[in-house]
Amino acid sequence: MTPLTPALLARLAALILVGVIVQTAMVSQLPIAGANADLAPLLVMSVGLLCGSLAGGSFGFGVGLVVDNALLQTLGVSSLVLLAVGYGAGRIREARDPEGTFVPLAVGAAATLIFSVGFALMHFLLGVDAPVSWALIRDTLTTLVINTLLALPVYAIVRRWLLPSLPDDPRRRRRRAYTTGGLSPLSRS
């Protein structure tokens, strides 16, 4: 589990602020095939994969809180769903430590799906009595596709931003070992 150092916390806080502002001021106003990208689940997924479940869950809660505040939405809804997304992504990292290049893509798609479905379910539970239309399902699927395409670049940007504050990135550690004279698993076998 990655320790939450002050430097990491500061970077995560800045990421929340910049992410929410870019989302509301730019990305939400860029319709693609009738829908738009939603950066929140991608940011939370990235932090979960990079920092673990504790940081991922806390970051998801923070992003949800700021999103709900900034857009005057019902407080707590986004927090609860994004908390689950961040925690889940963090647990994937802790339990399996996946190394594939396309892992963020798959986890990003799953995070967006969980967020969209969870958000919709929360609204139905809270008593929104609007019928589910095909347009809603189409928009959700379009957002899912757009977010899947954006998952890798968003993950790369978040990784680059958080890297100086991540002490024990296993991939970096292995790469350092190979380039400084350590034996790679291949040469040992």
Add this chain to the structure above:
Amino acid sequence: MYDKTVRRRRAVLGLLVACSLILLTAYFGESSGGALHGVQRGTSEILNPIQEGASRALKPVRDLFGWFGDTLSAKGDLKDARAERDSFRTNALELDRLKRDNQRLSDLLELDGALGLKEYAPETGRVIAQSPTVWYATIRINKGSSDGVRKGQPVINEQALIGKVTEVFSGSAQVTLITDTTSHVSALAGQRGIFGIVSPASAGNPSDLVMEFIPPRSRLNPGDRVSTRGTVSETDRLESVFPPGIPIGEITRIENAGTDTQEVHLRPYANLRSLEFVQVLTRPEGETT
């Protein structure tokens, strides 16, 4: 050590879930003037200037993406689009933006003149933020209480009615669109001026509205125009926040036509997916000062 880590992780998770549920319950249970709503408004006041600055700063990026989107969708005009790309480049993007802004503002003024909306003191504002989810059909504009904007005032764009102001800050305001599930507008349809209430047909569908509470056996046809009535009922005594005669949309289809359960669907005139400039009618009752 491992047990301690797991216990700590679960404790934090439980705490955050509890916090979310407490926030949710408290927010739902309190009135719009409650403490959490106050905190939310305070946060919005802080974020508004940042959002407005970011919206202006990121406008060229948005235009750039929008330009690429338009080019991609215009498959038939690919050759023209390529030639245009080569000749215009960065300066052309800026020029296009200025021309588009100018056109939209001119259209807004034309609509004001055509509908006689000048007496309602229209205040033109720019859209600075938009909700990313389909569950909240809301936008944020850069006009607020310091510009005379008040809660409940109607909002139009260069095409038609788009919604009303639901939250006001000093330098910005939140507008709930007519496609939001909470929106209801009293309206008149067709040449006979048949009364009804326009609301969204379903969540997340900005091109389909439904007109309800139409008098039984009223005859309407696809293509009939729908505009605001100006009153909230069939009588003229209760004034609506929406002035009369503002276009809303056009009837596209009628289900169970001519029966008591007929459902009239209409397509809004305003393109609610692409809002840039809007006008708040800051004196909706049209009184003179």
